[in-house]
Amino acid sequence: MKRLHRFLLLSALLITALVCYLFGQLSGALGFLVLGIGMEILFWMQLFTGNKPERK
Template sequence: MIKRLYRLLLLATLLLAALICYLLGQSSGALGLLVLGITLELLFWLQLLSHHTSRHKPNQAEHHKE
């Protein structure tokens, strides 16, 4: 339960940080902030998708039963 809460908090923080970087980068024209925003959003999606795919993988032990 704590692990899941930590993961959700991390995902929310990554997404919020990406949005802030996008907003600040657009208003100031700072390319570095836009690149940082893209990187943070990419990390968000990779974390979200890695959790989704690892949850739906078949169990290897069940696969080798005869």
């Protein structure tokens, strides 16, 4: 279940970033571009900072 949750979160972040980029390009709104950049940064941070298995 944890992998599914992580996959859904990453997918939502990436899709949100792409949508914000699209709206920012079409309307020229800087806020959407900044929001898209923020979502993409969150995506990459979540992708590379996953839960590492504990060693005993």
